[in-house]
Amino acid sequence: MLVLDIGEVAERSGVPPSTLRYYEEIGLISSRGRHGLRRQFDADVLLKLSLVGMGKAAGFSLAEIAAVFGQDGRPELPRDQLRARASELQRQILELRMLRDVLRHVADCPAPSHLECPTFRKLMQAAPRRSLVYHPSRERKAGGGKIARRR
Structure with missing residues (x-):
C-alpha cells in the first residue's frame, strides 16, 4: 500500500499539516506511524479527507462527521x-x-x-x-x- 508523509497528504489534499494533526488528535484520521519526525499515512486518508471536506461544506460539524466513521474507520452513512x-x-x-x-x-x-x-x-x-x-x-x-x- 502507498504510504504518504504528512507533507504529501497536505499537498495532495489541500489540508494544512496543523489541521491534519488536529484531525488525528480528534480521531477523524489516523497515521500509521512516523518516519523520523514526520507522520506517515496510508493513501486512503485522501479519500477520508475528501469525505470530511464534503461533510463540512454540507454544514455538518466535525463531531457529526466523526460519527459517520465506524470503529473500523469505514463510513457508515446516515x-x-x-x-x-x-x-x-x-x-x-x-x-x-x-x-x-x-x-x-x-x-x-x-x-x-x-x-x-x-x-x-x-x-x-x-x-x-x-x-x-x-x-x-x-x-x-x-x-x-x-x-x-x-x-
Missing part, C-alpha cells in the same frame, strides 16, 4: 440525515436564487423608484419571510453587527 440536509440545501438554493433575482432586478430596474415598480413589488412579496427575521448570531458572524458609516 442516509436520513443526508436526505434532510439535502432538502435544507435545496431550500437555501431556492432562497438564494430569489435573492439573486431581486438584486439583479434592483440593479437593472429603470423605474424612478423601486417601490413603484410592479416587478420589484412581486419579487418582494414572494421573498421568503424567514430571511426577514433578525438573527443576532448571523450579525456576529458577519462582522460584529456594527454598521460602517461613510465620512
